[in-house]
Amino acid sequence: MSSLDLLGDMPKAERVLLKIFLRNTSISKKEFEKIARELPEKKDISTEEIKKALKALLEREWLREDNENYTLLQRKHRGSQKKGF
Numbered sequence: 001m002s003s004l005d006l007l008g009d010m011p012k013a014e015r016v017l018l019k020i021f022l023r024n025t026s027i028s029k030k031e032f033e034k035i036a037r038e039l040p041e042k043k044d045i046s047t048e049e050i051k052k053a054l055k056a057l058l059e060r061e062w063l064r065e066d067n068e069n070y071t072l073l074q075r076k077h078r079g080s081q082k083k084g085f
Contacts, residue, residue, distance in 0.1 A: 013045045013053035021063065021072040028069050 010018075020035060021027065027035070036050050054070075057063045064071045 011049070011053060011056075012043075013049040014056055016043050016045060017050070017053050017057060018062070018072075021057075021070070025072040025074075026069050027071075032070055 016039065020032075036047070039045060039050055040047055054063070058065055061073060064073055
């Protein structure tokens with residue numbers, strides 16, 4: 001069981017993309033396109049699923065997109081914030 005399995009109902013394609021971004025938190029768009037071309041054969045997901053997953057991760061602000069790169073955003077868990085006690 002991987003830690004991404006704990007995300008529950010997250011679609012398979014999103015989990016696959018997250019694993020890629022966890023290995024390399026900043027990927028050029030060209031490199032991502034190369035990886036995405038190979039994924040359907042390896043992971044049994046369609047190109048359309050990959051596009052939807054990327055869009056969903058961007059909308060949820062798990063990823064940031066600039067002109068040339070995709071970058072995984074590091075977030076702190078809300079429970080880890082100091083409470084002021």
